[in-house]
Amino acid sequence: MALTQLSVFVENKTGNLAEIVKIIADAGINLRALSLAETSEFGILRLITSDSDKAEKVLKERVIVKKTDVIAAKLDDQTGGLYTVLNILDKAAIGIEYIYAFTAPHQGAYTVLRVDNCAAAEMLLNQNGIETLKDSDISAVLD
């Protein structure tokens, strides 16, 4: 069970990012993690929210938004924690499109991974003892 990420198209204009974040805030949705990929022309904002269905609904009225399956893998909060996860994927020749990370108070650190075959990668990680988050975990784990 993958985690749902929202990807939002952001034009490279002052105030655009603030506007998008405000839409989410006004709907009473919390941001759990985010990452912004930027080019000289535009950006792609990637969000993990407390309620992806609701967030998608409110964003859709104003901007281009797309749901994407990602893996949120729990890291051992110690040296080499991220390497352990990446090494498992590397050995299985699973390429990573992009990656970012977040920490939750008292819960440890997570890395968000975008891979092409999300289900297979997640299963592989679980078999190797790596915990992954699903949508229903998001509120419980992070609040």
Add this chain to the structure above:
Amino acid sequence: MANYYQKEIETASREEIIAIQNEKLVKQVKHVYDNVAYYRNLMDEKGVKPEDIKSIDDIHKLPFLTKNDLRDAYPYGLLGTDLDNCVRIQSTSGTTGRRVVAFYTQADIDLWEECCARAIVAVGGDKSDVCQVCYGYGLFTGGPGLNGGSHKVGCLTLPMSSGNTERQIQFMMDLNATIICCTPSYAAYIGETLAEKGYKPEDNKLKAGIFGAEPWTEEMRRSIEKSLGIKAYDIYGLTEISGPGVSFECEEQTGMHINEDHFLAEIINPDTGEVLPDGTVGELVFTCLDKEAFPLLRYRTRDLCVLNRKKCSCGRTHVKMSKPLGRSDDMLIIRGVNVFPSQIETVLLNEGYDPNYQIEVDRKNNTDTLDVYVELSNEMFSDKVADIQAKEAALAAAMRTMLGIGPKMHLVAPKTITRSEGKAVRVIDRRKLHD
């Protein structure tokens, strides 16, 4: 001290010119009526017979031809002679559909090349000159026209064609080119490149440049003259009528003398078709007085300009036309290439985009820029940067194939391009051509 290629006709009195035009027009209308069914039908529809055209004063009775007629009659419908008598085809650079192809007999080629020769002599050219032609050679009329004119004058001709600036500069410097023919934007680019290489304007042997095939400003003229150390002259023409050399600038640099012994010019109101007096801005219309293979009568150029019959200090008596001040339709000329917004729309639709777009044309460092803003749709969006950039690149490639030049594409968020009521403002042309 003015020189002429064909002094007698170039400096003929108004009466003599009109007499020549009257004779040629009467003959040409009969020739076209007898040989071009497409135009005969237009004349019949209007109830005009060749006998009704007794002099140039009757020309207003004849029907107009437009670019649409050329497309409808593609490829042979406006041919005025047997294909056996034709020796050449040239074609237009950009189209909204089918290409316009023009046919030439050897006499048509000679006539056209003579017009170009007049232009070269008018800028001070003679057989001692080395004439570097860096207009494109091929279907485009720029290269072949000036090449032929240069031969007729007896210049040592450098048939460089366009591009490969390094080689252009090497030949220009090593072989002492004295006259250069190209688009004004390319001349500006050559000037910049020379400066970058550490050459001063006086290091080259150039004395004059003949520049056309795209709009350019007086400011650009001065800048090219400074960077190359030359006098820069304008030349005008269109494939439909023959090619470059329909009109050309003399030493006075105040408008282009139309070769009136071959091309009869009128200015009309583009909305009503009514003929306007000299000195009024309107659409330029040409009648080919003695072309054989592609004898267009009253062809609407879509170029808006002014005719001026004031006596010219160069001694030439042929009417002068201003630089085109604009287009009577929405065609854009960008770096010498004709671009229609409708072509851009077609590509967007083909590539799966919504037809919400804006075209911005500007001139930066003397080169035309074309930017196209298009709204990204939900379907086209991806969470991966590489996917979006690949789509952007595919779109740019499709644009380049369709237009012949590559616009810079910008993907923008939906509903960010201003919607207008009624006719959409698709094009913002920031080039200041009238300053």
